[in-house]
């Protein structure tokens with residue numbers, strides 16, 4: 001079966017530690033940045049869409065269940081690292097029934113190259129058993145049911161709802177948290193605040209892919225340490241005082 005992709009491209013630290021890594025001063029500074037007008041926000045996403053009409057990620061999966069497993073495994077790990085481990089895991093266990101049957105020790109062994117593998121193996125077995133017992137072996141399509149699964153938080157639920165079920169959720173990872181604050185698009189002290197602000201400002205027609213566009217932008221252009229403002233599609237719209245795009249080259 002063909003593999004699908006989820007989160008955009010290569011290595012990506014999970015959002016679990018986003019809040020810890022966030023610098024309050026940066027967030028405060030961004031919160032004082034000029035606000036984006038609705039027309040500017042719409043223009044930014046129009047450009048993102050024009051540049052990449054169907055953005056995709058690289059967390060490999062073959063079904064909603066394997067997507068859920070991959071996203072759980074990606075917490076505080078990279079997509080590339082997860083993708084190295086999941087082919088062998090999914091070959092043996094691509095359904096909750098098979099995962100539960102495989103057992104914690106075997107799962108642990110198969111994912112031992114991924115950070116926090118002991119806890120993740122425990123969670124994968126527990127969530128698989130819960131899916132079988134309470135959801136007929138299917139991945140539920142509601143936030144409440146997803147977040148009730150072991151090892152599944154808001155960000156994981158948002159990714160699954162978006163990618164597997166086409167819902168316009170916006171999962172805020174470290175890249176989106178940084179972009180929201182730095183650019184002034186959606187400043188917030190926590191990932192939830194940034195998510196809520198993005199939900200409030202992103203036009204409806206762009207919400208389905210907003211998560212992927214912003215992650216890609218953060219991963220390849222608006223980098224954490226040295227943002228490539230000179231190559232940025234939205235440089236003229238960005239409110240970050242430190243942006244370099246519009247300055248003449250030295």
Ligand code: SF4
Pocket residue numbers: 182183221222223227228229230232233234235236238239240243244245
């Ligand atoms: S101009 Fe620079 S800081 Fe602003 S969004 Fe683009 S890359 Fe990021």
